[in-house]
Each structure stands twice: as structure tokens, then as C-alpha cells.
Amino acid sequence: LRRYSRPKEELRLGESPYDIPRVREMCNFTTHTPVEAGHDKFPYDLVQRILGNFIDPMTLKSLAGEDTLNMTHLALNLSEYINGVAKRHAEVSRQLYPGYRVQAVTNGVHPFTWTCPSFAKLYDIHLAGWCHEPELLVHADRIPDQTVWEAHIQAKNLLIEKVKKLTSVGLSAEVPILGFGRRMTAYKRPDLLFSDLERLKNIARKRPFQLVLAGKAHPKDDGGKRLIEVLHAHMRQLADVLPIAFLPSYDMDIALAMVSGVDVWLNTPLRPLEASGTSGMKAALNGVPQLGVLDGWWIEGCIEGVTGWAI
Numbered sequence: 453l454r455r456y457s458r459p460k461e462e463l464r465l466g467e468s469p470y471d472i473p474r475v476r477e478m479c480n481f482t483t484h485t486p487v488e489a490g491h492d493k494f495p496y497d498l499v500q501r502i503l504g505n506f507i508d509p510m511t512l513k514s515l516a517g518e519d520t521l522n523m524t525h526l527a528l529n530l531s532e533y534i535n536g537v538a539k540r541h542a543e544v545s546r547q548l549y550p551g552y553r554v555q556a557v558t559n560g561v562h563p564f565t566w567t568c569p570s571f572a573k574l575y576d577i578h579l580a581g582w583c584h585e586p587e588l589l590v591h592a593d594r595i596p597d598q599t600v601w602e603a604h605i606q607a608k609n610l611l612i613e614k615v616k617k618l619t620s621v622g623l624s625a626e627v628p629i630l631g632f633g634r635r636m637t638a639y640k641r642p643d644l645l646f647s648d649l650e651r652l653k654n655i656a657r658k659r660p661f662q663l664v665l666a667g668k669a670h671p672k673d674d675g676g677k678r679l680i681e682v683l684h685a686h687m688r689q690l691a692d693v694l695p696i697a698f699l700p701s702y703d704m705d706i707a708l709a710m711v712s713g714v715d716v717w718l719n720t721p722l723r724p725l726e727a728s729g730t731s732g733m734k735a736a737l738n739g740v741p742q743l744g745v746l747d748g749w750w751i752e753g754c755i756e757g758v759t760g761w762a763i
């Protein structure tokens with residue numbers, strides 16, 4: 453319960469008599485995903501072993517579910533304010549949890565963390581104060597196109613160096629790079645791009661491009677691990693037509709190199725399961741357009757042909 457409460461104030465649900473209205477007053481709950489695996493559930497015998505008589509089981513069951521302790525239901529029932537992480541995700545959550553008022557607070561990313569050095573330098577010159585006042589970035593259009601392009605080419609060259617070092621795949625700065633980096637799991641569909649290999653080969657022959665992929669699977673997500681194998685098999689099948697690199701150990705460092713160094717950032721989730729999908733926002737901070745399925749934040753962020761393109 454403390455996890456969902458304001459810091460420093462103690463919640464006293466475990467004392468009798470239960471002051472549920474008081475607890476509700478002190479709690480906000482942000483739900484993060486419509487994907488079932490993202491909602492923790494615990495068997496009541498485990499709860500009993502750990503909590504003992506700390507809380508009356510009947511009360512707990514009325515708040516958290518009869519059969520298992522469902523953390524999402526517990527939070528929904530004990531929070532005065534509930535939100536999803538994008539407008540669409542709030543709508544989807546309202547359908548999943550009828551009877552609860554779910555508001556929308558669209559996720560964001562920290563501009564200073566997710567802007568590569570060459571763009572940070574540009575913003576310092578043209579939009580002084582941007583890292584404390586990111587609203588200033590709405591004026592990014594005032595930065596001359598040529599300097600934006602030069603900053604992008606610097607980031608692209610850094611990515612190409614990193615790819616060479618980590619995978620020994622040699623990419624060209626002259627040819628567009630498409631990037632896909634995210635947690636490898638079924639609903640993100642990292643394999644969608646490869647669903648028609650002949651067609652993909654034909655496109656790559658006519659309009660050459662390159663691909664940089666990255667992503668780890670959750671240790672318990674066997675489907676996600678299989679997807680990594682599938683991607684590697686496709687890389688071998690396409691080797692003579694389409695240069696592809698898969699960067700190991702996807703982390704924030706690699707993510708920044710990718711979202712700033714590619715020419716187009718790709719996102720192909722299965723709707724409506726991408727609650728927000730923040731990596732496209734990181735790309736935007738580095739002047740990189742996104743090509744993405746209209747889901748999550750992209751419904752709010754996509755201006756066709758300007759910030760990117762909808763699939």
C-alpha cells in the first residue's frame with residue numbers, strides 16, 4: 453500500500469477499524485498496461501504467510517479479489533484518482549475496469565536524458581534553457597535545416613561506429629537506417645516487418661535501406677525469446693539484400709544511440725496493447741520521425757508527414 457501512497461505519510465489500513473476513505477484520499481494509481489502479464493496476482497495462502505493477521509482477509513478480498521490478490525484491483529479500489537498513460541490507454545482501461553473513473557496523463561520522457569550530444573548543442577545555441585523548460589522545443593522549427601541535418605549525421609555516424617564495434621556489421625551513412633529497439637514480446641510484433649520476405653527483398657533492392665534492431669525479452673517470456681531467434685533467422689535469410697544489425701544488451705545507452713542515429717524509428721505494436729510507447733518520443737527529441745501503428749501516445753503525437761507517418 454505504501455508504494456501507491458504519498459511519501460512520508462503512513463497508511464493505516466492494517467489497523468482496526470479500517471479507515472478506507474482516508475486511505476483512498478491519500479492514494480493515486482497509475483495503471484501502466486492492458487497486457488495481462490503486467491498485472492501482479494498473488495495467491496491468498498502466500499498473502500496469509502506474509503501478512504499473517506495484519507489485515508482481515510474478508511476486507512482484503514473485498515478490495516483485491518475473491519480468488520487471488522490482484523494488485524490492480526486493490527489499487528483501483530483504494531485510490532481516489534486513477535490514470536492511464538495516454539488518452540487511448542485511459543479509454544482502454546475504462547473498458548477493462550468498468551465503474552472506475554480512469555483519467556489520462558500521457559507519459560513523457562526526460563528531454564536532457566534523451567537528447568544526443570549533437571542535438572543538445574543545437575538546442576543550447578538556438579533554444580537556451582530547453583532542458584529546464586522543454587516547452588521551448590516547440591520553436592525547434594527555427595533551427596536552420598542544414599544544421600539539423602549535420603547534427604543528425606553526427607548521431608548517425610556514432611550509431612554506425614557503435615554497430616561496427618558491437619556486431620562487426622558495417623553500415624553506410626549514405627543509406628537510410630530504419631530502427632526498431634524495444635522489449636521483445638509478442639504484442640510489440642518485432643517480426644511484423646518480416647512477414648513477407650520476398651516483398652521486403654524487392655523493396656530493399658529498389659530502394660536500399662538498412663536495419664538496426666535491439667531488444668531483450670523478460671526471462672519468463674518464452675515467446676519473446678523465440679522472437680529474438682526468429683529475427684536472427686530472418687537476418688541470415690536477407691543477408692545478401694538488406695544489411696541488418698542486432699545490437700545485444702539493449703539498454704538506455706544503446707537506446708539513445710539508436711533513437712538519435714537512425715533515420716526512421718519503427719513501432720509495430722498490436723492495437724490496443726501499446727499503452728504509451730515512449731521510445732518514439734525519444735526519437736522525436738533527436739529530430740527522428742516515427743513510422744508507427746496508431747496506438748498509445750502516437751495517436752496524440754502523429755502529424756502525418758511532419759512528425760512521422762501512421763501505419
Ligand SMILES: *Cc1c(COP(=O)(O)O)cnc(C)c1O
Nearest residue numbers: 634702703704707729730731732
Ligand atoms: C524507452 C525505453 C523502453 C521503452 O520503449 P517503448 O517505446 O515503450 O518500447 C524500453 N527499454 C529501454 C532501454 C528504453 O530506453
